[in-house]
Amino acid sequence: MDTANFVQQRRALPGLQSLIGRLLDVMLVVLGALAASQVRFEDLAQSRLDTAFIAFAAAFTLVLFPAFGVYGSWRGRAMLRLAGQVSLAWLIVQGCGLVLMFSLHRSDFVSRLWFAYWTALTGSALIVSRLVVHTALAHIRHAGLNLRRVAVVGCGAHCHQVVRNIEDSPASGFRAVAAFDVRPAIGNGSLRVPVYSDMARFVAYVRSHDVQELWLALPLSEERTISRFVSEFRDDLVNVRFVPDMRSVALFDSGMIELIGMPAINLVASPVPAPALVKKEIFDRVFAACALLALAPLLMAIAIAVKLSSRGPVFFTQKRKGADGRIFRIYKFRSMRAHAVEAGVVKQATRGDPRITRVGAFIRRTSLDELPQFFNVLRGDMSVVGPRPHAIEHDELYQKVVNGYIHRYRIKPGITGWAQINGFRGETDRIEKMQGRVEHDLYYLRNWSFGLDMRIVAATIAKGLVHSNAY
Known part of the structure; x- marks a missing residue:
């Protein structure tokens, strides 16, 4: 009772x-x-x-x-x-x-x-x-109050990393008190908690020291060990949590989902869950509508300047790939004089490019040529924040030579992004530049949050739109 x-x-x-x-x-x-x-x-x-x-x-x-x-x-x-x-x-x-x-x-x-x-x-x-x-x-x-005592079961480096993460986050409300290393190796002495290699002694410690949490930091190959610990503590008031070691098989940080009533772990899938995408979608549409209303006079002024700068349309459109590889037409203010384009070939703008008009040089350098993309956001083709879209011809090239490039299509492309505020924008004349951009895009995918989006938007505004790599 x-x-x-x-x-x-x-x-x-x-x-x-x-x-x-x-x-x-x-x-x-x-x-x-x-x-x-x-x-x-x-x-x-x-x-x-x-x-x-x-x-x-x-x-x-x-x-x-x-x-x-x-x-x-x-x-x-x-x-x-x-x-x-x-x-x-x-x-x-x-x-x-x-x-x-x-x-x-x-x-x-x-x-x-x-x-x-x-x-x-x-x-x-x-x-x-x-x-x-x-x-x-x-x-x-x-001060040592309101803590939950945690015992960690794991293998080698991953086990140690989980314990150290707990020790490095004292405000989280968890405290590591013991560890059980399934594959003991040299270096256990570096941990500040007792490390056991005998299961019976470890189980006795958990039960006698009021441990509330048991974290199984194990790879999927340790199915038998996982089952043993779950069975052992089935009748105890101990929360048993699985913290899988997915480094060898998962591209992104893995998350637990439900598929037709069954639990599943994402190995290679979009790291941004569906509910988060809905929130992002709502924010995008509201932000884009407000931006277009606020920037309407500026958009009109730029459109007139572009029209007067040279013969040709106000807007430049080009096919790009969006979420899941879907093709859409991106809008920009035209910044170049009308010129013949070779089929299947996209020549990036370079410093001193004679095709660029005076007005075009200014709006490219200040990124004002990108403002019409708020219409793309409003249409649902793009997001305010996300990986920048590239020409389809460049996609096909870099997809073959840049590791992880394909996963940029996991979410909608953005007007600004983590790579852009960290200096990876403009011409990508070397593979190393594109690799750096993709690495930042994948970091954004792994660590997405609404707070990160706000940080990127704020950084874009605070740093200004002008950048030395844009021409």
């Missing part, structure tokens, strides 16, 4: 924490609206505060925030990624509220400035509240 009560208490605690978190978020939404009204109108009595809008936002918060994983356990999660999830969830909540208000013909009663203040203040409050809790928990865990 005591054991059953203990299990029920452990299961009830996360639910209580989630409930408190939801109530706090709703309170911040309401308080944010009141604070925004105070800033905008200075007198609440004279403000045009739309209580229906606030109620809709609170309801959407309760419904949509759980779908974005906002209330999941923070243990072991990066704060930057959590902040990105909260930001995206809140922006979508506000977007849904606007759509609903527009549908009910109440949008004219909403002050745009108040709405902007409300969105910014509440978004900041939602992130700061989590940052405060995250920081407090980190200090508590640094």
